[in-house]
Amino acid sequence: METFLFQDDSLVMPEEGEEPLRFRGPASEIIKKTFDSAVFFTAGSPEAPLTAAYIPPEEPLPPGWKAFPLRQWLSRVSAGTIMYDPVAAGPVLRAFHIVQWRAESRFCGSCGTANTDAPDELARLCPACGRREYPRISPAVITIVINGEGKALLAHNNKFSGGMYSLVAGFAEAGESLEGAVEREILEEVNLKVSDIRYITSQPWPFPNSLMLGFVCRYAGGEIRPDGREISDAGWFSRDSLPLIPGFGSVSRYLINLWVEGSL
Numbered sequence: 001m002e003t004f005l006f007q008d009d010s011l012v013m014p015e016e017g018e019e020p021l022r023f024r025g026p027a028s029e030i031i032k033k034t035f036d037s038a039v040f041f042t043a044g045s046p047e048a049p050l051t052a053a054y055i056p057p058e059e060p061l062p063p064g065w066k067a068f069p070l071r072q073w074l075s076r077v078s079a080g081t082i083m084y085d086p087v088a089a090g091p092v093l094r095a096f097h098i099v100q101w102r103a104e105s106r107f108c109g110s111c112g113t114a115n116t117d118a119p120d121e122l123a124r125l126c127p128a129c130g131r132r133e134y135p136r137i138s139p140a141v142i143t144i145v146i147n148g149e150g151k152a153l154l155a156h157n158n159k160f161s162g163g164m165y166s167l168v169a170g171f172a173e174a175g176e177s178l179e180g181a182v183e184r185e186i187l188e189e190v191n192l193k194v195s196d197i198r199y200i201t202s203q204p205w206p207f208p209n210s211l212m213l214g215f216v217c218r219y220a221g222g223e224i225r226p227d228g229r230e231i232s233d234a235g236w237f238s239r240d241s242l243p244l245i246p247g248f249g250s251v252s253r254y255l256i257n258l259w260v261e262g263s264l
């Protein structure tokens with residue numbers, strides 16, 4: 001049994017070392033002994049048991065413990081492999097996703113009764129009306145657009161810190177195909193038309209509850225015009241003049257690296 005402990009968007013782990021404790025068996029007792037307020041959830045399956053726990057955001061950590069931002073940790077464990085490492089990071093991302101879902105699924109969304117855990121699967125069950133609720137997963141598309149000169153479109157989002165540039169991304173809407181979401185997001189955010197949309201890979205991204213779906217496509221027309229709302233600047237970049245780009249462990253970095261290597 002593995003247990004991961006979270007506080008806000010951070011993994012809570014011993015100060016020494018860079019790995020979250022994969023508390024096995026009695027080791028989860030360490031969490032119980034150290035953190036009175038820890039709330040535990042079963043987050044795995046019979047084949048891969050997993051426990052997630054969280055403590056309140058305002059709780060000070062005792063000496064010898066630290067809160068390590070999960071995205072930073074992900075970038076660190078993924079360095080060298082470029083894409084996130086499903087063995088190292090998969091259970092952590094799953095546990096984090098489940099913790100957030102559990103906090104948001106206390107009551108039935110249909111009749112308001114307090115939910116219970118379903119006995120037979122990872123679901124919340126309403127004892128009054130029988131409604132089942134599963135972890136919410138929101139598909140989001142992220143796309144590298146390549147033009148006829150072999151340059152890639154990178155954009156600066158207002159939410160990015162510093163001068164970082166990344167790929168255009170956004171959530172699929174109700175009733176929309178993933179390809180439709182790619183076309184719409186690129187048109188909305190930078191005013192370009194695209195073609196030859198091709199799926200490359202996916203990555204869980206529970207910040208919160210997203211599944212990132214990575215695509216490549218070709219520029220098909222239009223002048224770059226950032227929407228000014230989400231995107232403040234965008235441009236075509238060649239492989240040898242890249243701006244600051246996202247770190248390892250993200251699907252955006254993975255797609256950018258594929259393009260730099262000439263694999264797209």
Ligand SMILES: [Zn+2]
Nearest residue numbers: 108111126129
């Ligand atoms: Zn109900």
